[in-house]
Structures are given as C-alpha cells and as structure tokens.
Amino acid sequence: MQVCETIAEVREVVRELRNSGPVALVPTMGYFHEGHLTLMREAHRRFPVVVVSVFVNPLQFGPTEDLKTYPRDLERDLRLARGTGAAAVFVPSENEMYPEQFCTFVDLERLSGVLCGRTRPGHFRGVATMVTKLFNIVRPDAAFFGQKDAQQLQVVRRLVRDLNLNLEIVAVPTVREADGLAMSSRNAYLDPRERRAATVLYRSLQSAREAVVSGRRDLAAVQERLAAGIRAEPLAELEYAEILALPGLTPPGDDDSELLLAVAARFGRARLIDNVVCTVEDRHRRTS
C-alpha cells in the first residue's frame, strides 16, 4: 500500500494503479471504525483498485466545533486500511489542500440549508469543496459514502450531477453497534452513561419508521413523536428530528416515494446524527 502526501504523488500513483483496472475512492477524515472499513471492503469487492483519503477538512468545521479535538490516529488508520486491501492512501497536509490564497468553493443552493445545514452553516460548502477537489485529484471511477451521512450523500450526488462529473456514487448502509448505535468517530467522546443514552436515537427512529411503514399518514404527528422520544432521554439535547422527502430533502407530499427520517442530538460533547429511509414499497408491502 502506497502512502501519498502530495497531490502530484497521488496522481502519479493512481496513474500507474489504473493499469490494474477501475479505481474506487473512499474519502474519510480518518480515525477508522467498522463503518469506514466496510466502505473500503465494499469498494474492494466491486473495484480492483481502492484509494482511501484521510484528511480532517477544516473547511467543514464551524468556528466553535471540534476541529482541534477531532480524534486522529494515522498509524492505526494506515494499518487498518492496508488490512482491507487498499492500494493507496492519500494523506495531504492542510497546506497541500488549501494553499495560501485559496478562494474557490463549491456551494449548493439547495439541499444544504436544511437538517445539519441549518445548525452547521458552511458545513456542506466545506464538504462539497473537499469532495470536488478529491474527485478532481484522484479521478476515481466510483466513490463510496456511508448512508449514515444521508444529507452529505444527497449533496455529493447532486454536485456530481450538476457539475457533470464522470463517476458513480455508491451508498453503503450504516454500520451499527450491537445495540443499534450508528458507528461514528465522535462516539469516542461519549462517557459510559452518554453511550447508553445515545441508543435512544436508533430506537426512536425505528419506532417512527414502523409507524410510517404501517400506514400512518400524519407525518407531522410521527415527527413530533420521534422528537418527543429523544427529548425524553435526559442526557440527550435534541437538535432536530425531521421527516423529509428524498432526494430533494423537501417537505414530504403524497407523491413522494422515499422518505428520510433523520435526527441529530448532543450527548455531552458528542454531536451525533442518525437516519433511516422508508420507501413506498416498504409501506405497500406492510399495508397490502
């Protein structure tokens, strides 16, 4: 596995690797957990060459967020990436990605002002700019993203479409702990009580999904119950609990075929997000 620190290096390495077949990219901010490793394994199952990027992108953190304390362990990450069969890891410095006088950004006029975009202004501009740069540097045939970051996934799909980028975006289901908690690098911030309390997110999402699948049409009431379930946990500070239509993240109407049930809440200093998706087929299967 080759470790590249510069754009010139990774371009050269990928140029050679391309002789072995199509290339998949797994963009990450490091501190790997099973969710990241699943993305890499899934990429490797479908593509002969997997390139992983590890970069804690300052542009997607707000001024009061956890950029400085975001967990990092590059040695371990490299070992784990090698274990999945990754061919190369791109580990650029901040200066390599954002040299002095950097002033070009990718900003989506829709999709980025709802859910996490409301409480994290500028976050998706940071994500979209970084992802576009990575796509341009590595020129992958496909890139793999986790469904846990559902809004990020829609943002990336839309920018690929709007900017006519020539790659496939592959979504990989959320990987969960045995008790349902979605894997996240930020779970490392939770103390044992907060860790137990955080299971309320998936539990509440599952019961809201169950209500929708079994035919409940008053989504506003389901959404309110979802929020109330999380608020009932004393250690949870709810940020949002919403039901929106996919892919546009718009208020749901009768014709929408796919719904996103999404939540964000703080447990101590960990801000956690989670979501489930519910399709028309799920609803028909249950109600017919």
Ligand code: PAF
């Ligand atoms: O999901 C992440 O880890 C980041 O948002 C990403 C896609 C690597 C962009 O910095």
